[in-house]
Amino acid sequence: MIDAARLRITLHDLNPAPWRVIEVPLSMSLKNLHDAIQAAFLWQDYHLWEFEIGDKRYGMPFDDDPDMKVHKASIAKLTRLKSMKGESFLYTYDFGDNWEHRIDVLDVFEAETGARLPRFIEGEYRTPPEDVGGPHGYEMFLEAISDPSHEEHDQMLNWYGRKFDPQNIDRQTVRLWFGSLAKARPAKK
Template structure:
């Protein structure tokens, strides 16, 4: 396995304190669709909803043939490295158009990855991601207040809805690492299969 060019990315969920953030290492040859998958895995989202990236005046997502949108390009056709080559160092990633979770993705550095390492890779993070469908920022504030106070009038209902306790400091790092590693393993397997097919032909 040869060394790859890797971008270290910091992903921060906007307008929340204390900050909810993750750092990942992403191959620059990976597409924005792969970056979407990595963000979902690293943050702890469940990929239930629509999403898109914004870079300057351009948007990238998953165009729907039933609802054509000429202002959005297919994320799977755009490489992270192509944006970096255009001097793009920051993207906005929006997930769930109802709850409207906006993330800032910053390219912290670009360089050669480690030998014999499969990328993408989870590096670090702090603070747990909000639950899906919690109701955006106002809903998350209410959720945190109720979950932290057994005397809160909605504590029991929200705990039952969530399925248990919620520790804002527990990001479940092992699960995040495994989820991102699974993407890396699939990517590596695809590259190996592609190389074998080229040899056969």
């Protein structure tokens, strides 16, 4: 058996709010959790990001700004989630658009030996396009693409480049991306 957590990740400031439930091994790093969130939401990993857990921030520290006090996400393990069942923490992606995600620790459990983790469990609603301009820009984007008489309708459709359905999360692609992250985990010793 291996220690794992079930997390519900909800994108703030949108109505309806896109959310995902994933399971992750507690042996993985916060950097690996970032990768799993990118896969769950089909983000493209173009931008900076960080986690806020309690009073600590984790991400990719800048060498030229030692006062930021950002801890390396690549070495911080998820083992601390063992004591956080029922609690939450924040993940911010793209400091320009400022996509804030609330991560709720739904459960901490022992996954079966050989479980392929991380894994996508469920979710609803599509993630906004990259660089759409944050929650306000996304709202304007949805207005424009849903109204053929909107002055920016054609421009927004051309900018995005394909059909956009805010209800469809494209589970098949999410599962494909998770398949590239998942590893069969041996029994813990």
